[in-house]
Amino acid sequence: MTFRFDFAPTPFGDALAVFSEKGIVRFDLSESEDPSVPWLLEDVSRQLHEVPQASPGAADELAHLLDDYFEGAPVRFDEHLRLDWRLVDGFSLAALRTIAEIPWGETMSYGEVAIVAGHPGAARAVGTACRLTPFSIIVPVHRVVRSDGTPGHYGAHPERKRYLLDLESDAARGR
Missing domain, CATH: 3.30.160 (Double Stranded RNA Binding Domain)
Incomplete structure (x- = not known):
């Protein structure tokens, strides 16, 4: 290939x-x-x-x-784009496919993603899947937040996550 x-x-x-x-x-x-x-x-x-x-x-x-x-x-x-998931498998694949379904401008907690992906209690594994995603922005891992609603990290750049969340939130409110 x-x-x-x-x-x-x-x-x-x-x-x-x-x-x-x-x-x-x-x-x-x-x-x-x-x-x-x-x-x-x-x-x-x-x-x-x-x-x-x-x-x-x-x-x-x-x-x-x-x-x-x-x-x-x-x-x-x-x-719009075909995703080639070859670099992801197991629970990470299930978690990232779940995250891909989070609507624009909305969020889910790590625990909620784990439940929907079929592994309640695997919130930390969801965090690992987000951290290791091969599809930054394309699969919106920035929409996964802590259970208290705070953004959490985005690799070494939590400010990027805040930027993306604010971008979507502001656009959804028509700003």
């Missing part, structure tokens, strides 16, 4: 988008000022057992969807 990659702009910087013939395999927000550095591909290359090839333009459709989303449109990415 051939994998290809491109970058898509976000308010947090350019994000790495990796595609297979089946769809998007991974979408990672950069932790670097320069997302083109080679180390960004190391982890995904290890997981795929292949180094994705640069494919300028591969993320054009995704970039348009991201533009709409960040302008406040209620974009559901999985209605």
Whole structure:
């Protein structure tokens, strides 16, 4: 199988988008000022057992969807993009598929996701699935919050989670 990659702009910087013939395999927000550095591909290359090839333009459709989303449109990415779930299995897959169903502008707690995903009491495992998702923003793990309603973390960037939650909340209220 051939994998290809491109970058898509976000308010947090350019994000790495990796595609297979089946769809998007991974979408990672950069932790670097320069997302083109080679180390960004190391982890995904290890997981795929292949180094994705640069494919300028591969993320054009995704970039348009991201533009709409960040302008406040209620974009559901999985209605426009095929997701290739090959990097997820077991309970993480069930949790992320459940999270993908959380409506735009709404939230669920980690415990609620665990129940809907068929494993009551697995709230911590939901948190792990969120942390390790290969589909940042595309699968809206930012919509999963603590049981007291506070946002919690978003990798090492809780401010990004707050930004995404506020974006959706404000747009839903027509601001």
